Amino acid sequence: xxxHDDDIVERMIRQLRRPVSMDPGLAARVMGEIAAPAHPGKxxxxxxxxxxxxxxLGAVVIAHPWTRGSGTSTDAFQFVLVAxxxxxxxxxxxxxxxxxxxxxxxxxxxxxxxxxxxxxxRYRYAxxxxxxxxxxDPAAPNAIDDEFGTPSSxxxxxxxGS
Amino acid sequence: xxLVALLLTTQGAVQDPRLERLDxxxxxxxxxxxDSARGMGLPGEPLxxxxxxxxxxxxxxxxxxxxxxxxxxxxxxxRSTLGERASTPELEAAVAALRAGASVQVLARLRETRRGPxxxxxxxxxxxxxxxxxxxxxxxxxxALAPKSRDADLVEFRRAVERDIALGAPxxxxxxxxxxxxxxxxxxxSRP
Numbered sequence: 001x002x003x004h005d006d007d008i009v010e011r012m013i014r015q016l017r018r019p020v021s022m023d024p025g026l027a028a029r030v031m032g033e034i035a036a037p038a039h040p041g042k043x044x045x046x047x048x049x050x051x052x053x054x055x056x057l058g059a060v061v062i063a064h065p066w067t068r069g070s071g072t073s074t075d076a077f078q079f080v081l082v083a084x085x086x087x088x089x090x091x092x093x094x095x096x097x098x099x100x101x102x103x104x105x106x107x108x109x110x111x112x113x114x115x116x117x118x119x120x121x122r123y124r125y126a127x128x129x130x131x132x133x134x135x136x137d138p139a140a141p142n143a144i145d146d147e148f149g150t151p152s153s154x155x156x157x158x159x160x161g162s
Numbered sequence: 163x164x165l166v167a168l169l170l171t172t173q174g175a176v177q178d179p180r181l182e183r184l185d186x187x188x189x190x191x192x193x194x195x196x197d198s199a200r201g202m203g204l205p206g207e208p209l210x211x212x213x214x215x216x217x218x219x220x221x222x223x224x225x226x227x228x229x230x231x232x233x234x235x236x237x238x239x240x241r242s243t244l245g246e247r248a249s250t251p252e253l254e255a256a257v258a259a260l261r262a263g264a265s266v267q268v269l270a271r272l273r274e275t276r277r278g279p280x281x282x283x284x285x286x287x288x289x290x291x292x293x294x295x296x297x298x299x300x301x302x303x304x305x306a307l308a309p310k311s312r313d314a315d316l317v318e319f320r321r322a323v324e325r326d327i328a329l330g331a332p333x334x335x336x337x338x339x340x341x342x343x344x345x346x347x348x349x350x351x352s353r354p
Contacts, residue, residue: 094211097180098218121251122258122285124215134219141289141320145261147212147229148219154292156255156285158313 074117075157079125079137084110086129091116093125093152100128120159126152180214188213188223192230199234204241205250208257209234236260243269244280255284262288263297268305275309282313286320293324294333303341 079091089105089112096102096116105112105127112127124143127135136142136151143152181189192213196206209230216226240256241248243266248256256269264287272280283304290300307316319340326336 092218094208094215098211098214100218120279120281122255122281124211141324142292144258144288144292147232148216148221148225150219152215154258154285154289156282156289156317158282158317159279 074119076115077118077155077157078113078115079105079127080111080113080139081105081127081129081135081137082111083127083129083135086110086112088130090128090131091125092128094123095125100131118155118157120157122154122156124152124154126150178210180210183217184213184226185223188217188226191223191227195227195230195234199237202238203246204234204237205253207250208237208254233257239266240269244273249279249281251281252279252284255281255288258288259284262291262300264288264291264301268301271305272308275305282316283308286316289320290323290333290337293320293327295323295337296334299334299337303337306341 081089083089086107089107090100091103091105091114092098092100095118103114103116105114107113125137127137129135134150134152137153137155140153140155143154146152178193181192184192192209196209199209200206212233213226213230216229221229236257237253240253240260244252244256259269260266264284268287269284272283276283287300287304290304291297295303303319304316307319311319323333323336323340326340327333331339
């Protein structure tokens with residue numbers, strides 16, 4: 001009985017002492033598996049989604065039909081209105097989508113002013129006083145074609161070097 | 163992907179968020195005009211701005227739609243005269259000149275005689291008429307000045323005429339006298 005057990009132990013020891021032959025590429029494969037993402041398919045899908053989103057956004061930026069101008073340089077223009085009695089004055093025109101909230105004017109002793117960057121072009125504009133009264137710019141040419149029953153002015157910005 | 167990009171490009175007016183300020187009835191009419199104009203190669207932005215001007219000024223739908231449609235027609239007219247390569251500012255200024263009373267023949271002659279952008283030249287023509295100078299006189303003086311004057315000279319000329327008018331000179335005479343006396347705008351004759 002004991003002899004038989006000794007034999008088994010002896011065989012186990014011999015087996016354990018045998019040199020183990022390892023695949024030389026095993027370490028590289030193991031490290032590769034560790035570095036690889038858990039879901040390679042998911043990553044590929046994200047890459048496609050990111051590229052697709054970038055393409056769509058790029059197309060929108062290139063097309064952007066609702067913006068004015070073509071990336072030309074702009075110059076700062078100051079608009080001034082003397083209105084001592086006014087509580088508020090806004091500058092509205094082609095350059096700010098006729099949105100009174102975009103260019104509120106600041107006052108100093110009844111002189112209202114604001115500065116707007118303008119690219120070369122011809123712009124119609126007007127002052128909105130107290131949110132209800134439209135006024136043309138007394139220092140600028142009037143717009144001839146006043147189709148909405150209120151006065152407007154025009155400013156023309158020349159291109160550089162012209 | 164390309165299809166999506168094309169859709170975004172071609173349906174720009176539909177998705178233009180600024181037009182949401184218009185009531186639905188006006189918006190659909192304006193969008194149709196803008197899309198049609200873009201389809202003919204005309205700029206849509208001036209049309210959008212005219213619609214927004216009307217909306218901000220509280221104009222009714224018929225008035226806004228009529229103004230946008232009229233502008234689209236005029237843009238087409240001046241584009242035919244100035245050529246396919248005319249810029250949006252040039253077309254806008256040409257519409258202003260046309261509405262001031264300048265004929266398409268005058269616009270065509272300006273295109274022929276003046277090198278470079280016509281925006282300022284056409285604007286000065288329109289602005290002179292707005293100051294009271296008769297359209298024929300304004301066209302004549304601008305045609306005389308256009309070949310050799312810089313944009314800055316034209317602006318200075320317009321200001322000088324406006325000053326003379328403010329001082330009491332008859333508008334037509336003020337323009338003619340300035341041209342004859344100054345020979346060249348921007349010289350001492352056109353300065354205060």
